[in-house]
Amino acid sequence: MKELFYTLVFLTFFTGLSAQKLVVSSPNGLISVALHQPGEISENWYFKVFYHKSSSEEALIPKINLGLARSDTNFSSNLKLQKSGKIRSISEAYHLIHGKKSSPGNSGSEVTFYFRNDNGKKMNIVLRVYNDGLAFRYEFPEKEGDFSINNEFTSYSIPTEATRWLEKWNPANEGLYQQMQGDSLQGEWGYPALFHDRDTIGWYLIHEANLNRTYAGTKLSNEENANTYDLVFPNPDDGRGTGKSNPDITTPWESPWRVIMIGNLATVTESTLVTDVSDPVKLKDADWIEPGVVSWNYWSSNHGTKDYQTVIKFADLAEKMGWKYTLLDWEWDAMGNGGNLEDAVSYINKIGIKPLIWYNSGGDHTWVPATPKDRMLTHENRVEEFTKLHKLGIAGVKVDFFESEKQNMINYYLDIVEDAADFDLLVYFHGSLVPRGWSRTYPNLMTYEAVRGAEWYNNVPTFTMAAPQHNTILPFTRNVVGPMDYTPVTFTNSQFPHITSYGHELALGILFESGLQHMADRPEGYYSLPDKVIDILKKLPAAWDDTKFIYGYPGKNAALARRKGENWYLAGISSELWETENTISLEFLKPGIEYQLKLVQDGAHDKVFKISEEKVTSEDRLKVKLLRRGGFIAVFEPL
Template sequence: MKFAIVSVLFFSLYALPSFAQKAVVQSPDRRISVALFSEQNNDVGRWYIKASYNNNGKISDAIPHIDLGLLRSDQDFSKELKFLKAGKPTFIHEQYTALHGKRSVCTNSANEVIFSFENPSNTRLNVIVRAYNDGIAFRYEFPEKQGEFVVKDELTAYSIPKETTRWMEKWNTPNEECYDSMSNNNVQEKEWSYPALFRSKDNSCWFLLHEADVNRNYCGTKLSNTADGSTYKLTFPDPRDGRGQGASQPTITLPWQSPWRVIMIGTLADIVASTLVDDVSAPSVVKNTDWIKPGIASWNYWSSNHGTKDYKIVCEFADLAAEMGWPYTLLDWEWDSMSNGGHLEDALQYIQSKGVKPLMWYNSGGPHTSVSSTPRDRLLTHEKRVEEFTRLKKLGVAGVKVDFFESEKQDMIRYYLDILEDAAQFEMMVYFHGCLVPRGWTRTYPNLMTSEAVRGAEWYNYDPVFTTAAPVHNTILPFTRNVVGPMDYTPVTFTNSQNPHITSYGHELALSIVFESGIQHLADRPEGYRQLPDAAKALLKEIPAAWDDTRLLNGDPGNNVVIARRRNNTWFIGGISAAMYERTEKISFSFLPEGVKYKLTLISDGKHDKALTTQYLVVDRSSTVEVEMLRRGGFAAVLSDPVKLNK
């Protein structure tokens, strides 16, 4: 992974007439501004920043008030902060390559300034602020050279006008709730998971709140408006999380920088396309990445909860992966008690004889989880991980799925990162389940292929309510959870599990494109894919798990979404609807390059939910195509074999 950082003096920083406003930082395209204000209208007191957005000349306050401050175990850095200076402006420009995600070539480009303060004890606090073309990011810094302290509280808080519409997920340790849509008098007061999506009252801008680059020197945070319904304050983990293991307040070692507080701002298309969470995160620490291979995996758990316990079922899903050309199959829990014709070593040998690579599940173990499912505790310490990864490497296992973390305390953040680092030493890919929402780690550790942190198709096994919730839920996730990192929803299921679908086959097929994951686990049983018409089966055989470009073509959270993704010269388009009525989606191909024609294979809803219809057309950037969707329907399309037109 190659990258370069270039710093130049290219910045807009100036004092404006209001005495309370100290400075303004603008994005390179000047659409987004961050202004620093004093609440006391002088140089000493409390401070906040305001984020503004220029939408074609109409300037709106995306977030009018973001409180700043920290409480450290030895000192207060909030009430009486003296503004010292705004540092020398810097233009940050960095290009890097992502092995998987929504875009292969990413650019970290922003204007940065450091605001310096000191408290009454003359101890320095810096606030580093960046303005991007697609949002802002800021973090705290203690520049002192030594010392160890506990951060008692972080006072960062976002004041959001009640008229702002918001989509938020109630806080829970595995981040597996559905999103609530709220505004005005129905805004709920709770603790909330990241990320949180907002739309301004006048529809002039959207913004998404998250955090990135969380490392061993801090904990994960969440949002809480329990004290004030209109203000979302950053909040440390509940002491009860992880069965009470670990401290909820982080211990920091100086010099220290906090995680980035990230706000994506712009149109809904800007947010869906943004890589800001990864952009601000630390570059890859994995030097040789040739072994990291995104791809599709077959998965037996959804259709057979105890499937991995059965050697014959494991072999059936290996056969499915080989038949579909998918590189992986997952052995979920109970592989250590496999029977009915063979044991683990037999299964691994069979899987690899088919040209497929095995992935294996682990319980994270330890006192932080009461889940007894085995194998557990095998990854709990460095010594145990080395022993287990050595064994897996010899067995030809390509990656591990680690489950049940149940906390975002500092000790658990360290555990996540320890697993990733040790796995990389053994060229082992990783994905987390029962876990935190991505925080930019896929850039730092590109062997982190995906994370669950979503109410996915697995919930058809647990909750009959998910049957009716799924269509709306599916149209919210591309604008929220999947924006900030790969998402292991385990999609594309045509048959039924314990509770039935009400989404159409077209809707399910589209999820292979609408949802992004570095390892995409397609969860249906073999007959679910074998019964598909040839065009749909062909699409699932060639669908990538890593993309060169991603664009939102149309959508509204909770109603519908149409996303186009490109791999090399082939475009894939997925569209889904949550509507309880039939609707027509008009696809514009204006995103295509000028002077090029593509072959279009369009697979859409047929006469009923379990039917698909296929059309073959030729299109270019001037074309539009209308697609008829059933209620809760969808479609998938492939644009291939581009041919340049003669001038």
């Protein structure tokens, strides 16, 4: 049997013959993906992925099984390839209001494989190979009717030797990442999942993107085979048993993209592949959307919003620090001690700060009784509530406790975001799914929790010791795929103490990206800082024009440089139990320009800073010293 063999290298097409595979390569030639015909009739078609920046001939990912089971028929081992389409060159640039880069761009190659099963039913697989990874999705091209997807057979076979960083699945996505090797642990795992294959020197991060109303969120399971990660639908018990686990579809239909960011650790960290493959913005007007820093009272006072005087104190903090927002968290409907919600909102707006407000997502899917509940639950409820909020001058809503990624809940998320946009309201989700690229499609969706953040200093004493290492993993896992509401930068203590240095804590405000960056400490925690540190926090951006990986290894250390306008912000942290020194090249700065550097690093002990200033250029190297579990920031302003 003759098979077509396609390869694309530097946008040059080459056609030849190959026994049992079709191959597509990235424009830069570093990544190639081969579609393999099954050897046995009972086997699925599969992709094999190669990363060529290595002398090894081994595949980075030996097998990605493909296929779906639809309620009327299967598209798996019974597939016959009818043809493959012409390879299409992809080159795109677009704008993001908030994120790691304001003007992302991508370059890739796309091909569609056309299959039929033994019932004559059609299924297509669309494959894209980018310079920083790959994405593929399934299509049913024919208008046939309504069906359910009973199973998705996508699975990733991982070499036993690969190191992996995985988070045990939980509906709120608030676990700790675990580093493991080989077949040491089996279970269900949340997105994104990071792997490092030392034989091929490749790193890769597995995720999904452009999840929409036509599907459910998936996760990974290696319960059957320790080194094979199957895509599986939500557990029936998620959301207290409400909603179907498997999704219902209407053809023609497209699945979400299965996304893998591939390269060295810098390529993976800087990748925007999740938004690259997501739908363009759907809002007619987005000029009203403003990223910003938020003052937040819950971390230091779990019932702070119940107290009008505490609310005013945190509004004053935002005003003194030049931050855009303050959050009225839970219990605002029970506010007392001098004023109620209307009084607080009036005061906040009067001093030029924009209030945000918390809601329980409500409904039978959550066990949490906190009020107000159910005001988000229906379109009519939301329109009534959003009308009130708009008149009051409230800028956005924080909606909490979703506890499911079933299709009904995906629809609920998107209903909230779309209705909020009609009233010029920002949205962010807590107790939620991990980002799937929606911030491109709906830029009023500013951030998500979906992380074990600083709030956990309230919840369990074990976070104290886990946090330093956890913080060094997040820039290479969770925060790669979208905004992350960790609620960072705390210098005093919450219910349980932290053991990170002041330099470490300060760095988190730059290291972690979130369109709404909630500063979690109490006012005196910020007022007691040196004036030069306060000045930096006053000007801290919450959205970035560019992001560069500087150095790091998950669980040990991390350093990123982020640009806003002409200014660069560099931040680094360590989880090591000893002092470390690093010499950093400043080649990320614009050549030929002299910059004023403000360096804030660990001082003599972990509760003081060492602050210095000097003039530097892109040709210079910066030496920084970190205490154990320490950190630093550096701000570069062109002269």
